[in-house]
Amino acid sequence: MIVHNIGCSIHAPSDGLSEITRRHERLPVIRDVILARPRGFCAGVIRAIETVEQLVAAATRPVYVRHQIVHNADVVGDFERRGVSFIEDLNDVPVGMPLVLSAHGVSRKVRGAALRRRLEVIDATCPLVAKVHREIRAHVRAGRHVLLIGHRGHPEVEGSLGQVAADRITLVDPSDTDFALPTITGPVAYATQTTLDVEQTRALIARLQQVFPEIVGPGLQDICYATTNRQAAVRFLARHCDLVLVVGSANSSNAARLVEVAVNAGVKAQLVDGQPHRWRGAWREARRIGVTAAASAPESAVIACVGALARELGAIRIRSMGEEEAIRFPPPAGLPCPPGP
Numbered sequence: 146m147i148v149h150n151i152g153c154s155i156h157a158p159s160d161g162l163s164e165i166t167r168r169h170e171r172l173p174v175i176r177d178v179i180l181a182r183p184r185g186f187c188a189g190v191i192r193a194i195e196t197v198e199q200l201v202a203a204a205t206r207p208v209y210v211r212h213q214i215v216h217n218a219d220v221v222g223d224f225e226r227r228g229v230s231f232i233e234d235l236n237d238v239p240v241g242m243p244l245v246l247s248a249h250g251v252s253r254k255v256r257g258a259a260l261r262r263r264l265e266v267i268d269a270t271c272p273l274v275a276k277v278h279r280e281i282r283a284h285v286r287a288g289r290h291v292l293l294i295g296h297r298g299h300p301e302v303e304g305s306l307g308q309v310a311a312d313r314i315t316l317v318d319p320s321d322t323d324f325a326l327p328t329i330t331g332p333v334a335y336a337t338q339t340t341l342d343v344e345q346t347r348a349l350i351a352r353l354q355q356v357f358p359e360i361v362g363p364g365l366q367d368i369c370y371a372t373t374n375r376q377a378a379v380r381f382l383a384r385h386c387d388l389v390l391v392v393g394s395a396n397s398s399n400a401a402r403l404v405e406v407a408v409n410a411g412v413k414a415q416l417v418d419g420q421p422h423r424w425r426g427a428w429r430e431a432r433r434i435g436v437t438a439a440a441s442a443p444e445s446a447v448i449a450c451v452g453a454l455a456r457e458l459g460a461i462r463i464r465s466m467g468e469e470e471a472i473r474f475p476p477p478a479g480l481p482c483p484p485g486p
C-alpha cells in the first residue's frame with residue numbers, strides 16, 4: 146500500500162493577493178480551486194477500460210461486458226455509443242461470444258454460468274479485488290467463518306460473498322448502525338471491500354476484535370491503495386477548503402466514501418455527477434474549493450467541473466496538491482493483440 150505524503154507540496158494560498166483583489170471593487174473576488182492529487186482513474190479502472198478499448202479496436206466480434214465496466218455513466222455511455230453491450234443476465238450473450246467481467250469481480254456462480262455457456266471470459270476483475278476473493282476462499286478452506294465488511298448490494302461485495310457457500314460468510318455492512326454481530330462458534334476471520342472508509346473500517350475492525358478476540362484478517366491492507374490515497378487527499382482538502390467537490394457517479398462506492406470522508410472531516414462536500422449546475426449556489430459562498438474525483442471518474446469530468454466553476458465564479462486560481470500515482474496492472478489474459486501501427 147502506498148500512501149503519498151500529500152501535505153508537503155501545496156503552495157501556501159496567497160490570501161494577501163485575494164485581499165488586495167477584493168478591495169478593488171471592479172475586479173472579481175478570486176476563488177482558489179485546489180485539485181487533489183491523486184484523483185480519478187486508478188490502476189484497476191485503467192486496466193478494465195483498456196481491456197474493453199482493445200476489444201473494440203480489434204472489431205472482430207460484438208463486445209459484451211457483464212455489469213458496467215466501471216461505475217461511471219460517461220465511460221459506459223461512450224462505450225455504448227461504440228456498440229459495446231453491458232448486460233446483467235448472461236443469457237443475453239450469444240453462446241461462444243467473448244464476455245468481459247467488470248473490475249468489480251463476480252461470484253463463482255456467475256463465473257461457472259459463463260463457462261457453461263461457453264463464453265470466452267476475459268477477466269478484468271481488479272487484481273486487488275481478486276486478492277480479497279483468494280483470501281476469503283483460503284479462510285473457508287482453513288475452517289474459518291468469514292465476516293465480510295462491505296456495503297450491501299454493491300457488485301464487488303456480491304462477488305466477494307459469492308466466493309464461498311452462503312453459510313460460511315456473513316456480511317457486516319458499515320452503514321448498519323445497529324448491526325447485531327452473529328453468534329459464531331469456531332474460528333472467525335474478516336475480509337473487507339476494497340473501497341471502504343479507512344477510519345470507519347478501523348473502528349469496525351476494533352469492534353470485531355472485541356467480540357471475537359481470536360479473529361484474523363488483513364487489517365486495513367485490503368482497502369486498496371487508490372481508495373486510501375484518495376481519502377487521504379480529501380482529508381487534506383478538508384483542512385484547507387470550505388467546500389469539497391467529488392466528481393463521480395452516484396452509484397460509485399468510491400465517490401460516496403470520498404463525500405463521507407470530507408463531511409466527517411468537518412467540511413461541506415458535494416457529489417458532482419455530471420450536472421454541475423445543481424450545485425452552483427453553494428459554490429458562490431465558498432472561498433476555497435477543493436476538487437477531487439472518484440477512482441472511476443474520467444479526467445474529462447474534472448475538467449468539465451472546473452470549467453463550470455470558472456463560468457459561475459468568474460475568477461478562479463487553480464492549484465493542485467499531492468503526487469501522482471505510478472501504479473499500473475498488466476492486462477488480463479485472453480485479449481486479442483492490439484492492432485499494428
Ligand code: SF4
Nearest residue numbers: 187189190271339369
Ligand atoms: S478502486 Fe482499488 S480495488 Fe477498485 S479498481 Fe481501483 S485499484 Fe482496484
